[in-house]
Amino acid sequence: MATSVLDHAPAVHVEKTGIWSWITTVDHKRIGILYGTTAFLFFLMGGVEALIMRLQLMRPDNTLVSAEAFNSLFTMHGTTMIFLGVMPLSAMFFNFFIPLHIGAQDVAFPRLNAFSYWVFLLGGLFINFSFLLNAAPNAGWFGYANLTENTYSPGLNTDFWVLGLQILGIASMAAAVNFFVTIVNLRAPGMKMLRMPMFVWMSFITQILLLLAFPVITVALVFLMMDRHFGSHFFLPEGGGDPVLWQHLFWIFGHPEVYILILPAFGIVSEVLPVFSRKPLFGYTAMVFSGAFIAFLGFGVWSHHMFATGMGPFADSFFAISTMLIAVPTGVKIFNWIGTLWGGSLQFKTPLYFAIGMVAMFIIGGLSGVMHASPPADLQQTDTYFVVAHFHYVLFGGAIFGLTAGAYYWFPKMFGRLLNEGLGKLHFWLMFIGFNVTFFPMHFLGLNGMPRRVYTYPAGLNFEFWNRIQTWGSLLLGFSFLIFIYNLLKTLRGPQNAPADPWRGATLEWLIPSPPQEFNFAEVPPVNSSTPAWDLRRANGGQLPEPRRVSGAGIHLPRPSIWPLVTAVGVLGVIGSLLFTHAIHRWYFITLTGAAILFFGVYRWAFEQPFPEHHS
Amino acid sequence: MSHAISAPHGVAGGSQHDAHPTTTGIPSRKVALWTLIGSECLFFASLISTYLVYKGKSLVGPLPHTESQCMLHGHLQTCEKIFEIPLVTTGTAVLLFSSFFIVLALYGAQRGNRKMLVGWLGMTVLAGMFFVGMQVYEFQHFYHKGMGYGTNLFSSTFFTLTGFHGSHVTVGVIWLATLLVLAIRGKITPERALNLEIAALYWHFVDVVWIVIFPTVYLMR
């Protein structure tokens, strides 16, 4: 039928405002903004935790914070940055852009999507609530047993960590099911898998990793909880258990987790570089398959985090080889990014700076990573600052630089305003210099023998000079974020006057107004390649008319719902109740209350009519 | 310039009847459930791996298939093997047959045969309740023989693995019972049979997990 949806009855989509509309929203774009704002605040918190550590380490024998406080700082810095920073920042982009990229009106399960945000928020608040009780997690972000067992971690700290991660895991799994099905099932006509934007491909692979890796850490955390509260000995030698089992289970999750952290940023860079080189991505298919290969192989390398546990030469060799092998597809990506830039008409705007910065920093991080792949070398490097340097280069230099590139690239689409270019470039240079001054010397410190996770060091070991430099670097790095925040706030106060396509983008999101209307597309454009916007531009003689805002009459959108939030509260109640097993005699009443709320939420959700009115 | 005008594609499949077109032709909720099943494979794999890794490493009894020394009333005593294979085999058979029952229920639902649907779905729920009942009885029996959760590695891994499986069965029973009420009220028409199909897939998965657990835990010495 060739009638347009615009021909229907004159009901008009008016986007609601007000707090209640945000609490009950099932709009993926709003949920994206919720994720991004919350994640950015947690990220800043993680940054402050880092700065305090750097101030403590500025001088030998410093007394700014105690050893105990320092333990909580590095534990929460890591946990926050990974689970409350990078992952939900990526989720902001998954939420806002995956449906737009594939030409869909919405995600497959809007309420499940909202649910994942609320669980994330509640989980993040839960784990940080521990600070108020002076019981912040303090056994490292990887919680090695049996340090985390009752004998050595008697307080609530580890319980907050275990339960907080379980709650956050549910958020990730719910979101992963949603995005996986969305990408598989809601693509516009013509949007074959091998025409999807690279950001969608990398996000797709990330969702698969989430679905396969999180169950393993769930089991590990259950075992630890059982040991701490119900008398088992999963990781306790005195009962026949093996602490190394924790490490295995944790890292079977943990290694895919680092690919979960980096792949979305890879996807963003693969979007930005072509647009700002005015050239298609070099080797699209190779990029897809290398991403898939990295993910698949990522399940076979986990024990490279355990070379110091005495697994024996066979295990060591196996994991060394698999780890070195994974450098190959990563290398393919790096060369393809360079190939994209090569011979392009480079547009030196802020997104490009951060994207190129990402590639360069990731190469450095990748090189130190390959050095770790050799067990004998790793025995010198492990547990030193050399490893700290490595993962900050790949996680900050890689993921954060990539996400920042995405922020500058997609800000106009999300908020209808362009961030200030001058401030953006200033942000880049300060961040780039600050980052390298902070983290490059860590390679030296590590090779000179400075261990990780130490709250101080004595004078005379030659650690003073670089530690001091690093702290100054970190302050510069922190300051660069102030520039960014200033840019954000200043721009958000300005008029919403960004064009639909300020960058001459290749993908579908640039064909709708900035910011998009609630229903995304009034008409889905034709898709005949992986660069539909460029195709349309070419067909239109190089110009694209500014898309007009339409009424959207006749387009059915799901109605807002409170049940995702209610169900999330139920989840918090059930899992959080385990905090009280020692404190309250009949703690299971809290569990039962949480379960009742959970069931109530689920039933109301299941029997709710998701759409305002039905027509078959 | 030719320009395909089409209605926005891929609307969320949250409605009772999944009438919206999807890229694969498969309803979104069905794809979602299979995705969840895939994920759950890793969950149970971790539990099964731990059971196998710790098999034979308990420091004290009771043990599943052999006599051992148990710590009872403060001192070590000989205690016999703890598994009752006939009981569990019965439960296994019942669970297996419940998969058969639900397939028939779905067959009836898809053809608008309400009697077939309600009858066989009711049998499925009963079978599920029998299985859970068998497990509860078994756990209580073990507890009375001195095997608590933390008694030894066998008890911890056994109770965690079978306990999680049992809770999955329980969730399934509640889900199916809810659908049974809807079915009795005539709300599961052929257009809405997808709801039952998805619950049935979950139910079969729970059965399939037990197909792996039963020999691994009960029949391997």
Add this chain to the structure above:
Amino acid sequence: MDAHAHDTHAHPTPGLYFKVAVVLFVLTALEVLAFEAGRGGLGPGLRPVIEPIVVELLVVLSAAKFVLVAMFYMHLKQDPRLLANLFVMPLLIAAVVIAALIVLFQYWRLVGAK
């Protein structure tokens, strides 16, 4: 409407489902018999024959049950390939994880260390 989304040629009937159920029952019985034979419960003659291969027998029998339920009851035989892949890929990774952990934890016993 969803019933048309896949090939309807080989649509199973209740009769077929029943046959599958009977086979599942028989396979389960065989599993228990293998267990009994392996521990000598079916007489001393069978035990040395069955005991060395009891694990392999159980794996084969349970795998057969698994496949039957997946293909017929879960409808994977008739459904689009995508759904079978959604099941098989994680199963493969799960199998690798189980095997790897068993090997990693047996190693010490094999070399007599620890």
